[in-house]
Amino acid sequence: MCVARSCQATLAFDILNIRTDIKFVLFTGGFSSPCVLAESKPLSFENPNQPLYGHLSVVGSSGTSVKLRWVSGHADPQLVNYASGKFSQSTVTTFQKSDMCNGMLSSAADVGWHDPGFIHTAILTELEPSTSYTYKYGSDKVGWSSDQALKTVPAAGASNLTFIAFGDMGKASLDHSIQHYIQPGSLSVIKAVSTEVSRADIDLVLHVGDISYATGFMVEWDNFMDLITPIASKVPYMTAIGNHERDFPDSGSYYETTDSGGECGVAYEKYFQMPTREKDKPWYSFEAGPVHFTVMSTEHDWKFGSEQYKWIESDLASADRKRTPWLIFTGHRPQYSSVNDIGVASRLIPSVDPVFRSNVEPLLLRGQVDLVLWGHVHNYERTCAVFQGRCLQFPAKDSDGVDVYESDPYIAPIHTVIGMGGFLLDGFNLLPGNWSISRISNYGFSKVAVTSQSLHFELIASDGKGVQDSFKILK
Numbered sequence: 001m002c003v004a005r006s007c008q009a010t011l012a013f014d015i016l017n018i019r020t021d022i023k024f025v026l027f028t029g030g031f032s033s034p035c036v037l038a039e040s041k042p043l044s045f046e047n048p049n050q051p052l053y054g055h056l057s058v059v060g061s062s063g064t065s066v067k068l069r070w071v072s073g074h075a076d077p078q079l080v081n082y083a084s085g086k087f088s089q090s091t092v093t094t095f096q097k098s099d100m101c102n103g104m105l106s107s108a109a110d111v112g113w114h115d116p117g118f119i120h121t122a123i124l125t126e127l128e129p130s131t132s133y134t135y136k137y138g139s140d141k142v143g144w145s146s147d148q149a150l151k152t153v154p155a156a157g158a159s160n161l162t163f164i165a166f167g168d169m170g171k172a173s174l175d176h177s178i179q180h181y182i183q184p185g186s187l188s189v190i191k192a193v194s195t196e197v198s199r200a201d202i203d204l205v206l207h208v209g210d211i212s213y214a215t216g217f218m219v220e221w222d223n224f225m226d227l228i229t230p231i232a233s234k235v236p237y238m239t240a241i242g243n244h245e246r247d248f249p250d251s252g253s254y255y256e257t258t259d260s261g262g263e264c265g266v267a268y269e270k271y272f273q274m275p276t277r278e279k280d281k282p283w284y285s286f287e288a289g290p291v292h293f294t295v296m297s298t299e300h301d302w303k304f305g306s307e308q309y310k311w312i313e314s315d316l317a318s319a320d321r322k323r324t325p326w327l328i329f330t331g332h333r334p335q336y337s338s339v340n341d342i343g344v345a346s347r348l349i350p351s352v353d354p355v356f357r358s359n360v361e362p363l364l365l366r367g368q369v370d371l372v373l374w375g376h377v378h379n380y381e382r383t384c385a386v387f388q389g390r391c392l393q394f395p396a397k398d399s400d401g402v403d404v405y406e407s408d409p410y411i412a413p414i415h416t417v418i419g420m421g422g423f424l425l426d427g428f429n430l431l432p433g434n435w436s437i438s439r440i441s442n443y444g445f446s447k448v449a450v451t452s453q454s455l456h457f458e459l460i461a462s463d464g465k466g467v468q469d470s471f472k473i474l475k
């Protein structure tokens with residue numbers, strides 16, 4: 001039975017334009033025995049078709065085109081106006097409840113479902129690399145975004161590239177209201193990355209899996225897209241798929257957990273359309289400045305002889321090391337982590353899957369990968385130049401006390417875990433791997449400045465405490 005007494009209070013909520021009417025409902029009794037005391041009439045958004053969440057991704061390797069995606073409640077094609085007079089018309093897509101995993105009850109196909117509206121895509125062409133442009137998107141019918149500023153990436157073969165990378169970010173609500181899944185560090189990391197993108201010469205951002213943690217609750221994609229817009233509207237936001245985007249039993253994911261809440265990668269691929277070749281084969285490569293990036297899916301079959309295995313092998317071999325001397329490899333689940341989860345019941349699969357490492361690690365050595373970026377484990381860790389658990393080179397300190405790895409001649413990949421982007425942090429085992437050089441459990445992001453001869457990696461805390469770890473690789 002509801003017990004109510006008369007009182008007065010004010011609560012302020014941060015409400016996103018989710019395109020459909022909303023209602024406020026006042027409960028008592030807590031989550032265990034909720035009881036409705038009052039509810040508002042349905043409230044409509046002034047413009048449910050408003051174009052929102054413009055975010056960029058890399059197209060080709062010349063730096064002369066960039067892809068823009070945004071969300072609107074309206075299906076008619078819209079425009080991007082850019083570079084003082086150019087325009088590009090959008091193609092439009094969406095996804096339905098029936099696209100979510102079926103055959104098993106999931107959040108995505110049940111209580112978590114919410115119409116995502118329409119996702120618009122336009123390619124901005126005839127740009128110059130490493131150049132800033134203004135743009136806006138929308139139409140006279142649905143309205144326009146405010147004026148935005150983007151920067152194109154350096155062309156492949158250019159001598160410099162600076163990028164930011166992290167994994168496992170997620171989201172939280174700005175008004176501190178409760179959602180089904182909150183990542184407590186996300187707001188501070190998003191703010192710190194946004195400041196860095198506005199302040200420094202950042203060319204692109206790389207998010208290495210576990211993107212929004214919407215996990216079947218679709219409005220949380222809106223929440224995440226809203227939070228990253230100050231970053232992703234300015235520079236390309238490149239992604240790798242994680243377990244929380246893809247995994248679900250009997251759906252084609254390698255790991256058969258329910259971690260995607262029934263999304264099975266559908267929502268992820270709609271919001272973040274990377275330069276992949278086919279649907280649900282989310283592995284790809286791209287080049288910018290002196291770097292060839294190879295992005296794998298740790299959530300799809302990577303075993304010896306699989307389609308993805310063969311692709312990784314041929315992609316690494318195809319990198320022209322004269323044009324892009326640096327080869328950076330990334331995916332979600334790590335091959336090295338000093339969090340082994342022994343006795344941790346919350347993880348069904350250990351942080352490092354030995355079968356994954358034994359199958360894929362030889363490809364990285366043969367392909368002469370310089371640096372590997374992983375997520376999934378929620379902290380930061382860096383290895384020696386390592387293969388099969390053995391250090392083949394330890395770094396030496398330079399005159400500034402910074403660890404330096406020599407990579408001429410090539411020795412072995414240096415692995416990093418950069419899953420400190422927002423999810424509740426993991427600690428470390430008392431006895432780390434003997435290949436482990438640096439271990440930090442703080443929220444933050446990595447910033448990597450690459451020239452033709454050197455790669456300078458910094459781990460930057462999001463609480464203002466600055467650089468927590470740094471190292472260089474020299475060619």
Ligand SMILES: [Fe+2]
Pocket residue numbers: 209210242243244332375376377
């Ligand atoms: Fe993960």
